[in-house]
Amino acid sequence: MEGFDTGRTAGRPVAEGRTNRxxxxxxxxxANTVATHLRAIYRKLSVDTRVELALAVREAQLEQRHLTLLVLLPAGLPLGQNST
Structure with missing residues (x-):
C-alpha cells in the first residue's frame, strides 16, 4: 500500500498497550513483522522497553499538539493570554 508507514503504524498499537500478536x-x-519493526523503532528512538516506547510516543504527541497550538495562535499574542 503506497504511503503506508508500516514501522510507525506497527508502533502505535504496541505503544497503546497491545501485544505484538x-x-x-x-x-x-x-507477529514477526511487528517484532522486526519494533526493533527498528526502539533503535531509532533509543528506547529499550514498551513502556519507554509508549512514553516517547506520548511525548511526540504532546510536542505535535504544542506546535499546532503555536501555529493557531494569533501573531503577537503570548501564551496564556486571551485574545478578547
Missing amino acids: AAAVELGLS
Missing part, C-alpha cells in the same frame, strides 16, 4: 492482527501483519 494483537497489533499484528489489527494491522494484518505477522
Whole structure:
C-alpha cells in the first residue's frame, strides 16, 4: 500500500498497550513483522522497553499538539493570554 508507514503504524498499537500478536492482527501483519519493526523503532528512538516506547510516543504527541497550538495562535499574542 503506497504511503503506508508500516514501522510507525506497527508502533502505535504496541505503544497503546497491545501485544505484538494483537497489533499484528489489527494491522494484518505477522507477529514477526511487528517484532522486526519494533526493533527498528526502539533503535531509532533509543528506547529499550514498551513502556519507554509508549512514553516517547506520548511525548511526540504532546510536542505535535504544542506546535499546532503555536501555529493557531494569533501573531503577537503570548501564551496564556486571551485574545478578547
